[in-house]
Amino acid sequence: MLGAFEEALEEQGFAPPGYEVVRELARGGMAAVYQARQLRPEREVALKVVLPKFAEDAEVQERFQREGRAMAALDHPGILPVYQVGEWDGFAFLVMKLARGGTLQDKLRTGLPEVRDAVRWLIDAGEAVHFAHQQGVLHRDLKPGNLLFDREGKIYVGDFGVARMDVAGDGALTRTEALVGTPNYLAPEVASGQLARGSVAADQYGLGAVLFECLTGRRPHEGAENLAAQLRAVVDEEVLPVRRFRPEAGRDLEVICAKALAKNPDERYVSVAAFVEDLKRWLDGREILARPATLPEKAWRWSRRHPLPAVLAALLVLMAVVGSILLLDNYQRRGQLLHESLIEQARAERLLREPGFRERALGLLSEAKEIQDSERIRDEAVATLAYWDVGKGKVAIGEERAFPRVEEVEGGLLVAGDWELPGGVLRCSPAWSEDGRFLAMVRGERMELAVYDTHRRKVFVSIPLQDWPEEIRFGKQAEVLQVVYEEDRADWFSVNGELLLASVSPDRNLAPPVGFAFWEKQYLSPVEAGLYGGSLSPNERFLATTSAVGVQIWSVDERQAAGFYEVENQRIDAPTDAWWLGDSELLIQVPGALEVVSVSEAGEVLQARELDRVPGTKVRMVLADGDWVVEVSDEDGGKFLERWIAGDFEQAEEWRGELDTGTQGEEGGKIVYQDWNLILPDGREALQVFALEKSQRVVVLTNDYRVADWDLQVLREALGRMKL
Structure with missing residues (x-):
């Protein structure tokens, strides 16, 4: 097979589509590298192909895929560029810049x-x-x-x-x-x-x-x-x-x-x-x-760089004073370099996220602060505290209780003889959350963990796994899942499917984030939960977020969903808009309709009434005093803004002010508030940001349909205890 593979490669045209092999450059234990010609665009490239004996080896194929992902993600002039990662005739291959030297x-x-x-x-x-x-x-x-x-x-x-x-x-x-x-x-x-x-x-x-x-x-x-x-x-x-x-x-x-x-x-x-x-x-x-150089070495190096001043300085008694000044400056520059290096190493620990990274990163930041205090130290510490890790914290595993039994039946799984789930054979014992709402199991032939919401009677998340698990466990104090594999290793996931920590011992404690939290949401699919934006009530008690299917009302104090109002949106791709009219009413706008929804003290939807909508108008903003800013289209297709007093179109006046589009996050998930630089974990971006002055919190809508917040008071206390 190896001989046929080599002969075939030497033939013109037997190569991945779009390439012609010229000659072999090198061969290793698992792959061969060839000089090849790419047809479009026309250029010489290096083609790295898995050897035939590994064509069906999933581990080697995964290594190739990992190499391609790693190099393609690194855009740096000193890292060999990867042009393509693919599979051809059962052989994994990479196409890279041809290093002719x-x-x-x-x-x-x-x-x-x-x-x-x-x-x-x-x-x-x-x-x-x-x-x-x-x-x-x-x-x-x-x-x-x-x-x-x-x-x-x-x-x-x-x-x-x-x-x-x-x-x-x-x-x-x-x-x-x-x-x-x-x-x-x-x-x-x-x-x-x-x-x-x-x-x-x-x-x-x-x-x-x-x-x-x-x-x-x-x-x-x-x-x-x-x-x-x-x-x-x-x-x-x-x-x-x-x-x-x-x-x-x-x-x-x-x-x-x-x-x-x-x-x-x-x-x-x-x-x-x-x-x-x-x-x-x-x-x-x-x-x-x-190492610190000796004084003669310093003088010799300085004299080589500055010959004329060195000769003159040698004639002056002040040479000792000048040398002392240079020495002091040198030590200051050395300290600055060490300070920066410690912060960079702490950042690398956060990005790699090996178990125990939080303690190591914070230790490096403490060393950096002993040299020199800076805002970067606190910023990096706050970013590190936003992740889960192993440590002194403890998330207890839920106790076994008498929950409904799950049985295999023809065509699916039967839960307590009551309702049936699609799927096949159970791979390991299913697990129930402490309150009995969520059911997690590995079923059928797919190596993934399905989590069901028994209230809605549907799957709300499927989590790909790295191996077949031996056991599934729910946390007792937080909505987290532990998946235990062979060889005494486990992964931790949130109930939403987010990987919190990988390949740790099942007996290690799980420490939650400090001062940062994702809010508990209604478990909808990403399409259903796609956020368009949000509006904060004047008393800062409730946050309303909008999607194509409705408006979710959140309790700010409890960080969880309190109520939901479903809208009849004529277009699934059109936004729903919502603005607070005081602390207990919401103005909701969908294409072709306006409604006012009353909200209870607990955040539940009480009632809704429809408003007459003036043709050719669209609400753009509700001001703090209750007036509306409305976009009006005239007969010629032109558009202009009006201010409607308390929403009354008969009391309209011209509006020349700016439209408030809300506070946005910066590139890289960075959010600047007062003297805080906050960074969203795992490369998320901010869609909209709200500052809660009363409770000293910053709430953010993320690009992956989540709501999260930082408690600045908790962060101040934690940083104070750590002397950061």
């Missing part, structure tokens, strides 16, 4: 590069890797073979095949997780099995190992007889000094390399950005941060 491994085979060239390559590669970390992606296999050059000598980082992403639901792959990366470039904590999934520090170690090989012509640990001996050497044996093999590299570059290759991750640079900064300092002839 070969790999760094190819260059090392021809001899040692110039020291300054090697440093420049590592600076460019390190900046690309740091960018990936900022986007929540770890490379986990940095080595010379994965660093490529174009014709002009520009270096690229490629092959994210074992990258770890922070995408919700990203499952572990058994083969790749067994030993992630190449043994010669593995960090000690990964080689020993202490950190199976890698880290920012482990990627930094890989770059340090590449730098060591560029400087010395050898890998940090060589000569092992087998894989086990190689891993033991990585964990136990110290790396030899660079100057033993390359004296001209100098002491500073040796120190930088040794710090990047430290056995203890805590003794390495705080981030790849700090590693790159030290390489830049060495290249510029400045003092590196890895």
